[in-house]
Amino acid sequence: MLEIDGISKRFGSTVALDRMTFTVRPGELYGFVGANGAGKTTTMRIALGVLQADAGEVRLDGRPLDAASRRRIGYMPEERGLYPRMAVGTQLRYLAELRGRSASEARAAAERWTERLGLAERRTEEVQRLSLGNQQRVQLAAALVADPDVLVLDEPFSGLDPMAVDVMSEVLRERRDAGAPVVFSSHQLELVERLCDRVGIVRSGRTVAEGTVDELREASGTELVVVVPDAPGGWADGLPGVAATRAAEGGTVLTLADASEPTLTGVLDAARRTGPVHEFRRRRPALAEIYRDTVADAPREPVEPGVAA
Amino acid sequence: MTPAALRPVALIARREFAAKVKGRAFVVGTLVVLVLLGVYAAVIATIASGEDTARVAVSGPATALTGPLERAAPTEGLTLTVVAAPDPAAAEAAVRAGDLDALITGDPVRPRVFVQSEPDADLERVIVDATSVVARDAYLQGRGVDPAALDAVVAEAGPAVVSAEPPDPQAGQRLGLGLAGAFLLFFSIQTYGAMVAQGVVEEKSSRVVEIVLSSVRPWQLLLGKVLGLGAVGLLQLVVLGGAGLAVAGAAGVLAADAGLISTLVSVVVWYLLGFALYATVFAAAGSLVSRQEDTQSVLSPVTITVLLGFVVGFNLLTSDPRGTPITVLSLLPPFSPLFMPARVALGVAPVGQVVLAFALTLAFTAAVLWLGGRIYANSVLRTGARVSLREALGRARA
Numbered sequence: 001m002l003e004i005d006g007i008s009k010r011f012g013s014t015v016a017l018d019r020m021t022f023t024v025r026p027g028e029l030y031g032f033v034g035a036n037g038a039g040k041t042t043t044m045r046i047a048l049g050v051l052q053a054d055a056g057e058v059r060l061d062g063r064p065l066d067a068a069s070r071r072r073i074g075y076m077p078e079e080r081g082l083y084p085r086m087a088v089g090t091q092l093r094y095l096a097e098l099r100g101r102s103a104s105e106a107r108a109a110a111e112r113w114t115e116r117l118g119l120a121e122r123r124t125e126e127v128q129r130l131s132l133g134n135q136q137r138v139q140l141a142a143a144l145v146a147d148p149d150v151l152v153l154d155e156p157f158s159g160l161d162p163m164a165v166d167v168m169s170e171v172l173r174e175r176r177d178a179g180a181p182v183v184f185s186s187h188q189l190e191l192v193e194r195l196c197d198r199v200g201i202v203r204s205g206r207t208v209a210e211g212t213v214d215e216l217r218e219a220s221g222t223e224l225v226v227v228v229p230d231a232p233g234g235w236a237d238g239l240p241g242v243a244a245t246r247a248a249e250g251g252t253v254l255t256l257a258d259a260s261e262p263t264l265t266g267v268l269d270a271a272r273r274t275g276p277v278h279e280f281r282r283r284r285p286a287l288a289e290i291y292r293d294t295v296a297d298a299p300r301e302p303v304e305p306g307v308a309a
Numbered sequence: 310m311t312p313a314a315l316r317p318v319a320l321i322a323r324r325e326f327a328a329k330v331k332g333r334a335f336v337v338g339t340l341v342v343l344v345l346l347g348v349y350a351a352v353i354a355t356i357a358s359g360e361d362t363a364r365v366a367v368s369g370p371a372t373a374l375t376g377p378l379e380r381a382a383p384t385e386g387l388t389l390t391v392v393a394a395p396d397p398a399a400a401e402a403a404v405r406a407g408d409l410d411a412l413i414t415g416d417p418v419r420p421r422v423f424v425q426s427e428p429d430a431d432l433e434r435v436i437v438d439a440t441s442v443v444a445r446d447a448y449l450q451g452r453g454v455d456p457a458a459l460d461a462v463v464a465e466a467g468p469a470v471v472s473a474e475p476p477d478p479q480a481g482q483r484l485g486l487g488l489a490g491a492f493l494l495f496f497s498i499q500t501y502g503a504m505v506a507q508g509v510v511e512e513k514s515s516r517v518v519e520i521v522l523s524s525v526r527p528w529q530l531l532l533g534k535v536l537g538l539g540a541v542g543l544l545q546l547v548v549l550g551g552a553g554l555a556v557a558g559a560a561g562v563l564a565a566d567a568g569l570i571s572t573l574v575s576v577v578v579w580y581l582l583g584f585a586l587y588a589t590v591f592a593a594a595g596s597l598v599s600r601q602e603d604t605q606s607v608l609s610p611v612t613i614t615v616l617l618g619f620v621v622g623f624n625l626l627t628s629d630p631r632g633t634p635i636t637v638l639s640l641l642p643p644f645s646p647l648f649m650p651a652r653v654a655l656g657v658a659p660v661g662q663v664v665l666a667f668a669l670t671l672a673f674t675a676a677v678l679w680l681g682g683r684i685y686a687n688s689v690l691r692t693g694a695r696v697s698l699r700e701a702l703g704r705a706r707a
Contacts, residue, residue: 048523050690067526068313075523081516086328097320098524142520 001025002047002150002181007056009042009205016042017205019056024150024181024198029172031196032185033291039205040185041078044154048075060150071099074148078155078185080139082127088114088138089123092145099146106145113141117167133161140168144175151175153184157191169195193287201294209294213287220290222259223283224267227251230275240266251279317525321533322540325508329541339545342496343552350556361387363410363432366394366403373417377439384438387431411436417443486569487651488626489553490576493546494583494647495619499612501542502587505534506595509689510604513596518689527686535588539581546580572654582667583646586674587615593681596688597696607695618644630655640666642673 002024009017017039024030032040045051047058049070058065060072083091089110096106114120117137122130127138136159143153151172157165172195176182186192192199193213201209201216209216227250228235236245236254241263244255256263271277285293329335363382367375375391382389394400394412403409404423410432412423418440422428428436446456512518521530550573594607622644625635630652639648639658645666652658684701691700 045519045690050519050522071524073523075520077516077519077523079516079519081519083328083517084511084515094320094324095520095524098317098521100316 001059001061002152002183003057003059003062004043004047005057005059007043007046007053007058009039009046009051009054015205017046017053017056020202020205020207021056022200022207022210024183026181027176027179028181028197029176029195030181030183031192031199032183032202033187033189033192033199033287034185034202035295038202040202041154042205043202044075044152044183044185045077047152048073050077068100071146072149074143074146074151074153076139076143076153076156080136082135082138082142084128085126087124087126088119088130091127092138092141095142096145096147099148101146105147109145109147110141113145116171117141132159133164136160136164137167140171144171149180151180151182151184153182155186156184157186157188165191189288189291190286199287201291203295209290213290216287216290216294217285220285220293222256223285224254224256224264225249225251225279225281225283226254226267226271226277227279228271228274228277231271232274235274236267236270239263239270242267249283253283314526314529317529318533318536321525321530322537325534325537326540329504329538330544335541335545339548342545342549346549346553347556361431362390363387363429363435364390364392364408365411365413365432365436366392366400366409368394368397368400368412368414371413371415371417371420374413374420374436374439374443377442378435381435381438381442385431385435387435389432389435418447483572483655484627484630485557486572487630487654488623489550490572490654491619491623491626491647491651493550493553494576494580494650495615497542497546497580498583498587498646499615501538501545501584502591503608503612504541505538505588506591506604506608507601508534508538509592509595509685510598510601513599513689514601522690527689528682530689531589531592531682531685534592535585539584539588542584543577543580546577550576572650575650575653579646579650582670582674586643586646586670586677587611589674589677589681593684593688593701596685597698597701599691599695603695614643615647619647622648626651626655630657636662640669642666642670645670 004020004022006019006021007017008015008019020039020043022030022032032043034040042051046053047065049065049067060069063069086094092110092113093103093106096109097103101109110123114123117140119134119137119141122134127135130138140156143151153172156168156172160168169191172182172184176197196213198210198212199216200207209219211219226236231252233247234245236242236252239254241256241258241260242254243257246253254267268277268280271280365378367378372393375393378389378391392409397412397414400409400412401423404412404425407425410424411428413420413436414423415421420436420440422436449456449459512521518530525533590611591608594611595604597607598604618638622635622638625632625638626648629635635648635652638644639652640662649658649663649666653663680702684698688696688701
């Protein structure tokens with residue numbers, strides 16, 4: 001279990017993280033979404049000990065992270081980077097050994113991952129001679145080669161071709177199924193929605209929403225889609241419990257202030273009175289919509305300098 | 310520092326060593342330097358053994374200078390051929406053509422010397438000597454003194470020198486060894502120090518440093534780098550130094566004795582210390598920039614300081630190895646590694662000074678390691694604009 005507990009970080013006068021908190025459980029694929037500058041990369045860098053937090057703590061299995069436990073984390077930084085003039089195989093072995101693997105373990109793992117990621121033919125080539133796509137695969141192999149217990153990946157899908165996206169998704173699921181906590185950040189929200197068991201939405205260095213996609217849907221307010229072909233415009237305006245209406249999805253979308261039984265009954269009765277009812281259902285907003293609402297909802301409150309320090 | 314903490318250091322050092330030694334640049338570079346050293350030695354040898362010769366013609370009354378010229382020439386180390394020129398015009402033409410170095414005509418005391426452009430310095434002194442001899446002899450003979458008798462008396466004169474410490478018969482060899490040592494140290498420190506900086510910048514510009522630093526601490530990376538490249542530098546130092554010693558030994562200009570062994574040991578010890586010192590400075594400087602193009606701007610203050618110190622010290626060492634300036638220079642930590650081994654080789658450094666310089670350099674290196682490590686840890690993950698020293702010296706991360 002990877003716990004990010006109340007970490008704060010400021011760069012000069014900029015507050016990058018403001019008591020950022022979330023937990024990634026074993027066997028869970030956690031999606032970390034937020035705008036650029038919301039603090040995703042800083043959080044990951046702090047978790048990996050590349051940056052130091054001003055306050056707060058990162059724990060792995062209940063114990064604060066130290067140099068030894070950090071080596072159990074597989075990391076893919078946002079800024080991709082490998083030794084350009086080092087051969088693929090040598091490089092992977094080196095990185096595995098740096099993370100505490102023995103020479104023979106490192107050799108076996110480098111062979112296995114290059115095989116798995118379709119790089120077997122490229123083992124002896126220098127990284128700088130590979131195509132960008134293959135460099136990305138080596139980067140993933142670099143995160144996995146030390147056989148980590150936890151994966152922390154910053155934008156692992158950016159710049160991948162569709163084939164590589166499939167391979168990456170497969171590998172992430174596999175690690176999750178093997179019981180590892182896996183956290184990755186991404187701007188590709190439909191991918192996050194499809195892959196992740198839980199999602200955390202961050203804004204201004206803080207987690208503003210967290211849960212399974214379904215939980216986030218529940219929390220984001222209920223919308224109804226009602227298709228009533230014969231109804232006049234504005235038929236649902238002012239019904240009790242209806243906050244707003246708009247024409248969309250081939251009918252009317254109603255945003256409910258409360259999703260209670262009387263409200264639903266009232267809406268259905270009103271719809272029937274207008275003529276035939278072709279459709280009457282709960283709307284399932286995409287993660288992208290939830291994200292937009294969540295991020296737009298709360299205006300950016302100014303963060304007091306004293307808070308993060 | 311536990312053994313577990315040192316394993317990454319060893320891994321990093323091994324990678325740096327392998328990456329450089331296997332690289333074509335190292336092999337070719339070492340060969341080129343070897344060839345250059347060989348050529349340089351050959352040129353020096355030719356110049357040193359080269360005969361200084363001159364041919365002059367005398368004509369008319371100046372023919373009286375023939376004897377004095379021939380006697381004066383050996384004292385200036387000049388092999389002089391004096392020929393009589395029955396035809397001054399033909400002789401002038403020969404001077405113009407370069408077949409003769411000078412034509413001497415007229416009064417032997419104030420002769421006219423015709424040369425192509427200007428007389429060779431040695432030749433000029435020989436002619437001046439010869440004219441003075443002619444003038445002196447004429448003066449003495451005018452007063453009834455036999456110049457030959459005077460010369461015989463003068464030849465008998467002279468002091469008997471008694472030295473408290475007999476001069477070292479191998480002073481020349483020691484000087485050569487000391488200078489070669491200083492040069493090799495300077496060369497290695499500059500080359501491999503710059504390589505450390507380049508390596509740091511390469512890791513920053515390729516961003517691989519973030520992956521590496523998620524596995525190891527900054528001090529481990531820095532130490533591993535310095536050790537790995539230091540070992541490469543030491544290897545090259547041994548190859549070049551060994552080749553130089555072999556050549557010198559074969560040429561018979563170097564005799565193996567206790568002084569030679571102690572010189573070699575002190576060169577290696579001082580190299581290790583000097584490299585640790587400079588490599589840390591170079592690494593810290595390199596960590597301030599993110600692109601190879603900017604490396605030079607942060608390195609030049611360091612390289613120029615070392616270069617100036619080296620040039621000044623080298624001159625002092627050749628002109629006055631016992632003087633106060635070189636003594637002071639060799640006691641100043643940044644320059645001790647360059648000059649203390651040379652002074653040890655020359656046998657002019659008292660043990661007290663060597664110990665003092667060693668202690669000062671150790672203390673200085675420790676301070677530089679601490680400060681440089683701090684700058685490095687603070688800057689190595691900062692990409693983009695150059696990091697200012699003030700920011701770099703701020704609170705270090707643990």
